[in-house]
Amino acid sequence: MVRYTKKDFPVSNVRRFLEPGPIVLVSSCLKGEMNIMTMGWHMIMEFEPSLIGCYIWTENHTFSMIRKSRECVFNVPTVEIADKVVGIGNCSGRDVDKFKQFNLTPLTGQAVKAPLIQECYANFECKLVDSSLIKKYSLFVFEVVKAHVATSPKFPKTIHYRGDGLFMISGPTVKKWRPLFRPEML
Template identity: 40%
Template sequence: MTGPDQFSPYPISKVHRLIEPGPVITISTSDGRHDNLMTNGFNMPVQHGGLIGFVLGPWDYSFDTLRDTRECVIAIPAIELAEQVVDVGNVSGADVDKWERFGLTPLASASVAAPLVAECFANIECRVVDDRLVDDYGLWIVQAQHVWVDDSKRGTGEIHHRGDGTFSENGEAIDLRERMTKWPSLID
């Protein structure tokens, strides 16, 4: 069967489940008195060179701190931290110290006040470079300032939220570098 008849309608309200934007991340912020941590599943690379976008709105406790300080740390957990990361997202930093409750360790950053997450395999210190879409969409564009990776903590890979409470992890890597003839700078 070919053409539209082979397809079933899908709700527009759930289209994000088909376009899974990136790995589940945590975003840490600090107002100088309180370090907070939140879970985020709506994020994406915006441009080569460390430009990253994510959605964080006034419904998030971290919103005011990010708006005031214009800096954060994006930490990428491995699948082994999936349950903790989901639990972090189920409570508000207004009510609980997430670091203590979930056994996560804040570490000093090199260029921002927000802490790194010791248990995550990657930490990206960021500064806000564009907030024009925040009021309308909650979309922040940040620029990486420093990036830290601990491959020993990467485990089996990143966590991906499928938009419906289910998650997947990265599968086996497929090496197609020899076919990337138009973008050789991407294969180093």
């Protein structure tokens, strides 16, 4: 099992790990009950405040847990635990305790009651800041209020969903186009 050592990370910079489009594990807690869902539909919406938008299907057990608790953690898993990520996405927190079932370790957050998943590369503690789009679009708008990121490796091997049960594994990180950027765009 991977054990990442993490440190605080600027919340305005979480795009570095979310904008490439990885599958994330969203953990939540309501009245002492913890849950995890696998999520692919999310996007960065702002640097400061650090906003994330995401789609949560009404049928997901997580849907009501987060709507009521107004908190969650975005956890970024890496390829080493891909089997757990898929398993989590194919069962319901109504039926199983996913932390127990998938042998994952819940850690206490600093700003939210939702648990951090120790075995993930990064953990972003989030507060629900806009629930007005849930009814129409199942769209939750979160602010990242605290971020924890592994000190190594610099570029994690994340998993990206292609649909139909297929995943793309993140490939090499390339610096050669950096000189083409205007300084203010970096």
